[in-house]
Amino acid sequence: MSETNIVRGIAAHADVELRLPADSAYASVLRTLTAGLAARLDFTMDDIEDLRIAVSEAAAMVLDEADPGADLDCRFRLGDGRLTVVVSTTAADPAEPDYESFGWQVLATLAEEASIDAAPGTYSVCLVMRSALAPAT
Amino acid sequence: MAPSEPRDERQPAPGDVTRQRSAQLFVEFRDPDATDGARDAAREALVHLHLPLVEHCARRFRNRGEPFEDLVQVGTIGLIKSVDRFDTERGVEFSTYATPTIIGEIKRYFRDKGWAIRVPRRLQELRMQITAATAELTQGLGRSPTPREIAESIGCSVEEIVEGLESSNAYATLSLDAGDDSDDGAPSMLDAIGIDDAALAQVEIRESVKPLLEGLPEREKRILLLRFFKNMTQSQIAAEIGVSQMHVSRLLTRTLEQLRASLEADA
Numbered sequence: 001m002s003e004t005n006i007v008r009g010i011a012a013h014a015d016v017e018l019r020l021p022a023d024s025a026y027a028s029v030l031r032t033l034t035a036g037l038a039a040r041l042d043f044t045m046d047d048i049e050d051l052r053i054a055v056s057e058a059a060a061m062v063l064d065e066a067d068p069g070a071d072l073d074c075r076f077r078l079g080d081g082r083l084t085v086v087v088s089t090t091a092a093d094p095a096e097p098d099y100e101s102f103g104w105q106v107l108a109t110l111a112e113e114a115s116i117d118a119a120p121g122t123y124s125v126c127l128v129m130r131s132a133l134a135p136a137t
Numbered sequence: 138m139a140p141s142e143p144r145d146e147r148q149p150a151p152g153d154v155t156r157q158r159s160a161q162l163f164v165e166f167r168d169p170d171a172t173d174g175a176r177d178a179a180r181e182a183l184v185h186l187h188l189p190l191v192e193h194c195a196r197r198f199r200n201r202g203e204p205f206e207d208l209v210q211v212g213t214i215g216l217i218k219s220v221d222r223f224d225t226e227r228g229v230e231f232s233t234y235a236t237p238t239i240i241g242e243i244k245r246y247f248r249d250k251g252w253a254i255r256v257p258r259r260l261q262e263l264r265m266q267i268t269a270a271t272a273e274l275t276q277g278l279g280r281s282p283t284p285r286e287i288a289e290s291i292g293c294s295v296e297e298i299v300e301g302l303e304s305s306n307a308y309a310t311l312s313l314d315a316g317d318d319s320d321d322g323a324p325s326m327l328d329a330i331g332i333d334d335a336a337l338a339q340v341e342i343r344e345s346v347k348p349l350l351e352g353l354p355e356r357e358k359r360i361l362l363l364r365f366f367k368n369m370t371q372s373q374i375a376a377e378i379g380v381s382q383m384h385v386s387r388l389l390t391r392t393l394e395q396l397r398a399s400l401e402a403d404a
Contacts, residue, residue, distance in 0.1 A: 032303060039284040039299050045271060046281035048302075132280060 016076040022066035022089050027059045030074055030087075037076055038083055043131045051083065051129050054110040057103045058087045058125040061116070065091040065123040081131040088117075088124030156230065159186055163225050183220045184213070190232055191216050194239045201247070201268075208243055215242030263301040266291050342400070349399050357392045360385060 018033055020026040034055045038048045062072065066089040077084040097116035098104060107114050111127040118124075165171060165179035188209075195208035219235035227234070248261060270290045274282035282290075284298040291298075350358060356378070363369045363377060371389070375382040 035302065036299050039295055039302075042283045042285055044281035044283050045287075048284070133283065 016078070018074040018076075020072045020074065022063055022070040022072040024060070024063055026072065027056060027063075030059055030072070031055055033074075034076070034083075034085065037078065038129070038131075041078055041081070041083060041131060042133055043083070043129070044133065047129065047132055050110045054107050054114075054127050054129065055085055055087070057107045057110075058085065058114075058127055061101075061103050061107075061125050062087045062089050062123055065089065065094040065118070067092055081133065082112075082128055083131075084126065084128045086124055086126045088122060090121060091118075091123040093120065094118040094123035155186060159183065159231050160225075162186065163223065163231070166220075167225065180220060184217055187216055187220075187231065187235065188213065190235060191239055194236060195243060197240075198243055198247070203247065208246070211246040212239045212243050215239035218242070260301060260304040263291075263293070263297065264304055267298060267301045345400055346396060349396050353392065353395075357388060360388055361392060364389060 016033075016037060018030065020029060031052050035048050035052055038051050043051065059072065066072065070090045073086075073088045075086045075088075077086075095118070097118050099116075104114075104116070107125070107127060110129075112130045113126075113128040115126045116124070117126065162179045162183045166176055166183060168176070171179075191209055191212040195205060195212045198208050199205055215238045216235055219231070219238045222238075223231055223234055248258070267287055270287045271282060274286055274290060278286070284295050284302075288295045288298045350361070353361070360374055360378065363374045364371070369377070371385045372382045375385045378385070
């Protein structure tokens with residue numbers, strides 16, 4: 001219990017960053033970390049399962065656009081019963097966001113908010129998950 | 138209940154009947170003067186007689202990701218062991234003796250065979266605890282529980298719950314043709330995987346024939362349409378167009394030959 005409180009105590013401004021090779025083999029590391037963070041933020045088991053899927057979809061979308069040898073940059077912002085995840089990579093010439101794709105449909109359904117940011121040089125997907133237990137804002 | 142259980146007929150006081158029959162069969166099975174054939178027959182009959190007990194035990198382990206039929210099968214191994222080892226002098230009912238053996242066999246199956254990856258026993262047991270606690274807390278809270286609530290209920294750390302959840306992913310494999318264990322017999326995953334459409338090869342032919350059809354004289358086109366799309370007989374077509382059936386037959390044959398020749402010339 002105390003360990004949860006430690007995270008909760010600083011959760012208001014806590015940021016976590018993870019940098020991985022942009023390779024699908026590392027996606028499980030991202031999923032595990034996401035689930036671990038969400039568990040400490042008192043997300044419910046259902047939320048954690050949704051979050052795993054959403055993050056996988058986000059990572060898959062970003063990996064598709066990554067330049068060869070690029071890094072996958074994952075930022076987590078924790079607080080207020082919310083977990084914001086931004087997955088980005090360097091992409092010299094990223095494709096236009098495909099809002100018809102299956103992956104995007106899944107992501108948009110599971111996450112409270114989701115967005116794709118594609119600009120020359122960078123491609124990033126942002127998603128916000130709110131814990132079912134968080135007070136409605 | 139699975140529909141394929143003809144022996145599982147609930148007659149009045151079936152327990153007494155089963156008990157008497159069981160005792161009688163054990164006498165036959167253990168009779169030192171009996172022939173091997175008679176003993177084998179008694180053993181076989183004993184196993185069949187107590188199969189509903191195995192099904193009863195296996196039912197307790199449904200919805201844990203293993204097909205019900207497989208559980209019945211391993212449970213039956215436990216039943217056979219029980220029949221061979223049961224000591225009639227002990228004065229206990231056979232079902233009392235056999236139940237722990239059957240359940241033990243099913244549990245061992247979960248522990249040894251169910252996992253795609255060999256996972257330490259500590260984590261296997263933790264996963265079972267998490268599953269049980271999750272179900273219980275979901276009932277009590279009316280929502281999905283948090284890992285902290287599960288940890289408090291089991292009496293371990295959130296850390297361990299996260300670890301246990303990771304390990305349960307090793308359990309997620311499923312045979313492609315394994316059906317869902319529910320009563321309505323949901324289709325297996327294999328059924329959900331698409332196959333090449335059987336008519337796919339026809340698409341190309343249909344597309345090549347289309348312009349050729351367009352090029353046919355009006356009457357020939359009409360005859361083909363009536364024959365193959367409206368499914369009319371040659372006589373009906375003859376009546377419709379006002380020529381003899383023989384003539385329709387000749388026209389059809391000629392038109393089809395022309396089409397085939399043009400298709401082959403194209404190819």
